[in-house]
Amino acid sequence: MSRYLSDVAVLARKDLRLELRARNTVPAMLLFVVAALVVFHFALPEGSSDLAAKGLLWVAIVFTALLGLTRAFVAEREQRLIDGLLLAPCDRSAIWLAKSLSVLGFLVVAELVALPAFALFFSGIDGATVAGVALADLGICAVGTVLAAMAVAGRARELLLPLLFLPLAIPIVIGGVGASVAAEPARYLGFLALYDAVFAIISWASFEYVVTE
Amino acid sequence: MIRARGLGRAFGAKRVVHDLDLDVPHGGFLLVTGPNGSGKTTLLRLVAGLLVPTAGELHVETPRERVGFVGHEPLVYRELTALENLDLYGRLYRVPERRERIGMLLERFGLWDARNQRADSFSRGMLQRLSLCRGLLHDPDLLVLDEPFSALDEEGAALLDRELAELRPHATFLVATHDPDRLMPLATDRLAFGT
Numbered sequence: 001m002s003r004y005l006s007d008v009a010v011l012a013r014k015d016l017r018l019e020l021r022a023r024n025t026v027p028a029m030l031l032f033v034v035a036a037l038v039v040f041h042f043a044l045p046e047g048s049s050d051l052a053a054k055g056l057l058w059v060a061i062v063f064t065a066l067l068g069l070t071r072a073f074v075a076e077r078e079q080r081l082i083d084g085l086l087l088a089p090c091d092r093s094a095i096w097l098a099k100s101l102s103v104l105g106f107l108v109v110a111e112l113v114a115l116p117a118f119a120l121f122f123s124g125i126d127g128a129t130v131a132g133v134a135l136a137d138l139g140i141c142a143v144g145t146v147l148a149a150m151a152v153a154g155r156a157r158e159l160l161l162p163l164l165f166l167p168l169a170i171p172i173v174i175g176g177v178g179a180s181v182a183a184e185p186a187r188y189l190g191f192l193a194l195y196d197a198v199f200a201i202i203s204w205a206s207f208e209y210v211v212t213e
Numbered sequence: 214m215i216r217a218r219g220l221g222r223a224f225g226a227k228r229v230v231h232d233l234d235l236d237v238p239h240g241g242f243l244l245v246t247g248p249n250g251s252g253k254t255t256l257l258r259l260v261a262g263l264l265v266p267t268a269g270e271l272h273v274e275t276p277r278e279r280v281g282f283v284g285h286e287p288l289v290y291r292e293l294t295a296l297e298n299l300d301l302y303g304r305l306y307r308v309p310e311r312r313e314r315i316g317m318l319l320e321r322f323g324l325w326d327a328r329n330q331r332a333d334s335f336s337r338g339m340l341q342r343l344s345l346c347r348g349l350l351h352d353p354d355l356l357v358l359d360e361p362f363s364a365l366d367e368e369g370a371a372l373l374d375r376e377l378a379e380l381r382p383h384a385t386f387l388v389a390t391h392d393p394d395r396l397m398p399l400a401t402d403r404l405a406f407g408t
Contacts, residue, residue: 010304022292087262089276
């Protein structure tokens with residue numbers, strides 16, 4: 001177990017170091033999410049309800065995550081570096097977990113800017129929304145990383161990832177919006193936690209088959 | 214050490230490797246030759262475990278952590294330095310005395326002075342040297358080399374000659390090349406594709 005976690009740490013640290021050097025992903029995610037919130041701010045008619053605004057927050061989060069996921073395996077794809085990782089004697093699911101953690105880190109950075117920006121443009125953020133965003137992030141990264149690895153193997157990879165990811169993100173949006181607007185957010189948070197658990201296990205178990213040619 | 218019976222690999226309808234029988238004993242040196250597209254790289258990727266056969270059976274006795282692979286791509290991150298790349302692989306392969314081993318390889322392949330340079334500033338020849346360092350880092354028992362001399366200058370090629378001769382008694386080799394004469398003195402067997 002400690003060996004597994006050590007491999008995950010080595011691989012995740014590598015992804016963070018690559019991002020610090022190249023700065024390809026996080027600035028793009030930040031720019032996108034802030035620009036999307038500005039557009040939504042002007043698109044919503046004067047006097048629109050907070051409920052509509054909360055819905056748009058979730059749209060911004062899902063598409064920002066999609067942007068990060070699209071770039072998740074760029075380095076591994078461009079020079080077939082995935083081969084180097086697959087040759088290494090680490091459990092292949094460690095590659096998935098490390099990549100999920102690094103995407104999660106990038107998404108959290110984007111949200112640290114997006115949530116205050118949302119509060120500035122629309123309305124304040126309550127604890128249930130923050131909890132919903134945190135739980136949704138886990139599901140988005142777990143599922144999205146497997147789908148990103150799957151899409152990388154295909155020819156129309158930029159097209160494939162949204163087609164695969166968005167249908168699977170619908171329950172996340174339902175749970176997230178529910179947690180943000182319902183009077184009793186607990187059951188929506190429970191639903192998100194259940195989604196995370198089920199899809200994390202499926203993603204963890206299936207990654208090896210996804211990357212095997 | 215490597216045993217294949219009726220081995221085949223197809224990509225869609227295209228059969229690249231077909232009905233291949235192969236035996237490479239422990240300590241053997243199999244030279245794989247043939248024109249471009251004849252299936253050399255596919256065979257090497259099958260043996261390295263990067264591809265799964267679509268027909269027949271393939272048994273490679275060597276565990277994954279004891280296989281060294283050098284392919285067409287150097288498999289190094291361009292944004293990382295030579296030292297950082299080797300450190301990454303050294304940690305994943307649990308190389309004992311990692312820093313010393315990395316330093317020794319970088320020195321031997323003439324990359325010590327460039328150890329803190331990012332790989333994206335390397336020439337094609339330097340990348341090939343770094344790729345060889347990566348492939349040899351964990352002192353593998355089975356070396357799978359696809360065109361290892363490609364992009365190397367004369368000095369680099371001579372260096373690799375010496376390295377292969379030194380490793381020859383301790384490892385099993387599967388080497389694809391367009392220059393079989395260079396490696397013929399080391400080889401125990403030859404597999405010619407597409408002839």
